[in-house]
Amino acid sequence: xxxxxxxxxxxxxxxxxxVAVMLAGLLYNHWSFLALFSVIHFGCWIEYQKLxxxxxxxxxxxxxxxxxxxxxxxxxxxxxxTDQRFSFGQTRLSVIGWSLFWVGLIAFxxxxxxxxxxxxxxxxxxSVLGLVYISVSWGLMMKxxxxxxPGIEAGxxxxxxxxxxxxxxxxxxxxSIWINDTMAxxxxxxxxxxxxxxxxxxxxxEGTIGGAxxxxxxxxxxxTYLFPYPGPVMKTMLIISLTAAIFxxxxxxxESKLKxxxxxxxxxxxxxxHGGFLDRFDSLLVATTVLWVLFYFCY
Numbered sequence: 074x075x076x077x078x079x080x081x082x083x084x085x086x087x088x089x090x091x092v093a094v095m096l097a098g099l100l101y102n103h104w105s106f107l108a109l110f111s112v113i114h115f116g117c118w119i120e121y122q123k124l125x126x127x128x129x130x131x132x133x134x135x136x137x138x139x140x141x142x143x144x145x146x147x148x149x150x151x152x153x154x155t156d157q158r159f160s161f162g163q164t165r166l167s168v169i170g171w172s173l174f175w176v177g178l179i180a181f182x183x184x185x186x187x188x189x190x191x192x193x194x195x196x197x198x199x200s201v202l203g204l205v206y207i208s209v210s211w212g213l214m215m216k217x218x219x220x221x222x223p224g225i226e227a228g229x230x231x232x233x234x235x236x237x238x239x240x241x242x243x244x245x246x247x248x249s250i251w252i253n254d255t256m257a258x259x260x261x262x263x264x265x266x267x268x269x270x271x272x273x274x275x276x277x278x279e280g281t282i283g284g285a286x287x288x289x290x291x292x293x294x295x296x297t298y299l300f301p302y303p304g305p306v307m308k309t310m311l312i313i314s315l316t317a318a319i320f321x322x323x324x325x326x327x328e329s330k331l332k333x334x335x336x337x338x339x340x341x342x343x344x345x346x347h348g349g350f351l352d353r354f355d356s357l358l359v360a361t362t363v364l365w366v367l368f369y370f371c372y
Contacts, residue, residue: 087344091353099240099247103158106218106240107166110211114151116350117207117358118144120340124351125199127335132199138184143200146177147208154212156219158239210358213365217242220368245310246364249292249317250356256291257284257322273329276322285318292317312371316364317356324359328352 098109122140126133152159152170159166181200185192219239261280269276289311296310328351332340341349351358 091344095247099244103218103239106243107152107155107159107215110214111148111151113350113354114148114207114211115144116341116343117211117354118147118203120349120351121203121207121331124331124335124337124340125203127337128331129195129199131193132196135196135200136184136188138180138188139196139200142177142180142182142184143204144177146174146181147204149173149175149177150204150208151212151215154215156215158219206358210361214243214361216365217246217361217368242313242364245292245296245313246317246360247357249288249314250321250360252291253284253288253314253318253321254356255284256287257281260284260287270326272326272333276326281322285315285322288318289314312367313364316367317360320363321356321360324356327359328355 095109098105122132149170149172153167153174155166155170157165185197220242257276257280259280260283261275261277264283265277265280267278268274269278269281292314293307293310296306296313300306328340331351332338339348340351343349344353
């Protein structure tokens with residue numbers, strides 16, 4: 074494909090703006106973190122419903138209560154999973170989230186019972202999959218915010234540091250995914266020959282494996298260099314980087330499968346030259362859930 078300077082400029086400018094917005098949301102404070110992922114949550118849901126509507130035409134006919142009720146339900150679930158730092162005076166945001174969960178659920182149920190021509194379990198299943206795929210993932214991202222690096226909770230210095238840098242785990246996961254994607258592209262460009270999957274023909278086994286190895290080495294080395302307690306930190310960095318490499322790739326393939334079934338190239342066009350929300354966060358959606366589960370059961 075010939076080099077197109079106009080396309081390159083568009084993609085480069087979009088990437089700069091995207092990184093700036095992400096860093097501001099991730100690092101400024103807990104409210105900016107919540108605002109960032111709330112916007113991402115709504116953006117992913119809008120694109121998911123559009124893709125499912127292209128795959129299953131019946132889904133385009135769901136009522137307004139179903140369509141928006143399930144999104145509000147999911148956002149309420151996400152807010153419910155926030156911790157005590159997300160409060161307005163004596164009122165925890167999690168309490169507000171629980172209320173929104175029920176508002177969305179009631180709107181969803183009433184829409185199906187009163188407005189739908191018939192109950193269609195298949196359409197319910199599409200929305201439930203969206204809740205698991207999108208809302209649960211971003212809710213667990215809220216749980217990862219402010220978490221200690223597993224295995225070193227007893228360290229006074231690290232415990233104090235985590236109060237000042239509560240974004241550590243989410244940023245490490247996102248950085249691992251970005252490093253893995255970049256390294257996979259570079260390695261695949263030079264030596265990639267064997268297609269990874271027919272779902273995404275441009276991905277190769279050589280690029281995927283090479284990117285994963287380089288990402289694990291880079292993230293683990295950086296983590297053990299930046300943080301004390303090298304033994305526990307190395308274990309945690311290995312879990313984060315391997316999760317990003319393996320399940321981030323699976324998340325990318327899952328979203329590619331949805332787009333292929335829908336017959337579209339991109340899930341949206343919010344970021345010129347880079348696609349939509351799902352295109353940018355497909356890897357993180359799956360990796361976040363898996364990482365939380367691993368932390369929960371392994372520590």
